[in-house]
Amino acid sequence: MFRTKALLGVLFVVSVASISNAANIIYVDVNGPNTPGTGSYEDPFRRIQDAIDSADSNDTVIVAEGVYTGDPNNRDLHLDGKTITIRSTDPNDPNVVANTIIDPNHLGRSFYFHSGEDTNCVVAGFTLQNGATDDGSGGAIYCRDSSPTIRNCVIIKNTAMFWSGGGIYFNNSESTIRNCIIAGNSARATGGGVKCVSCSNLAIINCTISGNSAEWQQGEGIFCFESTVSINNSIIRGNGLEQIHDATGGDATVTYSDVQNGWSGTGNIDTDPCFASFDANGEPSIWDFHLQSAYGRCDPNNQTWVTDSNTSPCIDAGDPNSDWGDEPWPNGKRINMGAYGGTNQASMNGNPADFDIDRSVNFVDFAKFSDKWFAQEFCIEDLSNNGVVDFGDFRMFAENWLWQRE
Ligand SMILES: [Ca+2]
Ligand SMILES: [Ca+2]
Ligand SMILES: [Ca+2]
Structure with missing residues (x-):
């Protein structure tokens, strides 16, 4: 019983702590409607430093696609020791990275870390150029x-x-x-x-x-x-x-x-x-x-x-x-x-039909294919990548039958 109460107490403290430290998302869009903006999704900051300055530790700053240049608040970005994630809208999409550009135009650096920021500070998904x-x-x-x-950054020129x-x-x-x-x-x-x-x-x-x-x-x-x-x-x-x-x-x-x-x-x-x-x-x-x-x-x-x-x-x-x-x-x-x-x-x-990666498509691969017949899932045997293993995949498998890598 005591242990149950103690556990509940711990859970209460943990949940209160997580509420009081609730992380915020602060938005930046160089094409936003207002300067400086407020950082909401509807009224994003237009300059990255404004968002960083308004952030608390554990917040995330999300920067929309665009070229961040010209204004001093878009270069020499400094966190003043806060633990912040600063990222583009999708760091895992190289097309987004290519289009989310910090360009100091030779007037400074992109980022200037000098206040003890730790490894929980993250910079992700930008092209940093002409610093x-x-x-x-x-x-x-x-x-x-x-x-x-x-x-996930491209650091160039x-x-x-x-x-x-x-x-x-x-x-x-x-x-x-x-x-x-x-x-x-x-x-x-x-x-x-x-x-x-x-x-x-x-x-x-x-x-x-x-x-x-x-x-x-x-x-x-x-x-x-x-x-x-x-x-x-x-x-x-x-x-x-x-x-x-x-x-x-x-x-x-x-x-x-x-x-x-x-x-x-x-x-x-x-x-x-x-x-x-x-x-x-x-x-x-x-x-x-x-x-x-x-x-x-x-x-x-x-x-x-x-x-x-x-x-x-x-x-x-x-x-x-x-x-x-x-x-x-x-x-x-x-x-x-x-x-x-x-x-x-x-x-x-x-070859996509060489499921066991032994450089040939043969009965071993066919056995693996058969095991997944009519499976409704995305798997390597779903050669057409449509979420089901069926005759469409069988046709593709047959086309690769007896392939051998030299
Ligand atoms: Ca094989
Ligand atoms: Ca690979
Ligand atoms: Ca399929």
Whole structure:
């Protein structure tokens, strides 16, 4: 009885606490009706900093598609130590990411973290472009004594004009960067894409870091110094002379990644990733880091799936223990390397009727198909992807019968 009362008491306290800390959603839309706006869905703020300033810890700021530029309250965004999620309307949709743009137009950075923000601060689903700093490091994002989580962002064409970390600079930070493209950024000194110093403890997961440059030609992709950086399921190629600079030795641990000129570590490769479109000396805004595939590649420009003559060796080459997430079938039941790995835009691989992934379609696959006959669910045997396994799927299975991969 006592235990029951105690339990009820705990539940009461927990529920009251959750009510008093109820998180709010604050909306931003550069095309909203009023300036500054109130942050409601009907009357959103038009400038991102206004929303951040009105937020309390645990609130979420949702930013509508549009280009956030010009106004000082759309750059050098600072959280003053609050724990806030700042995201686009759908960080998992690369089309939304491409259309939700923070562009300081070389007048500042996008984000300036310097007030002890922790890993529960999240920046998700933005394109951060044309940021620049003339007073130090970190062209798009600066983090000192702060550890925001950065995911599903495209960080492109930013510059650290007088020092380091053209894309992102970390100093005494414990950030995680996940499913980000960091490309075409430049630094005056070192770390064209990312610079990491002063006992930082960084995780870089499923990122594509390419086409960055640094004038000192050191760590043109990533520069690490007296820090711990773990890089997993990532592609680091086409960054000038040196992809990763490990200044003190042993700072960088790399696994299941494609690193130009190689890097020791489990599952690493050094081979052309077959990007859909990339020229290190070309214009970054037309680069496309989807991986070429004979079995299906998402073409974001035409909103369709296409096939290539090549199939990227980075497909199905990520950590076998990583969740392949939203990768469309056939996904090899293994995550791809790079920024689209684990997402619904991951390049496909193999025959869709090869359910056991043994490189041939035969009676073993037919047995699996039969087990699902007339199942009303979305499963890999539902080849037409309409929620039921029936004669339409049988026809598709028959078309692939006895397929064998060379
Ligand atoms: Ca895969
Ligand atoms: Ca098979
Ligand atoms: Ca079906």
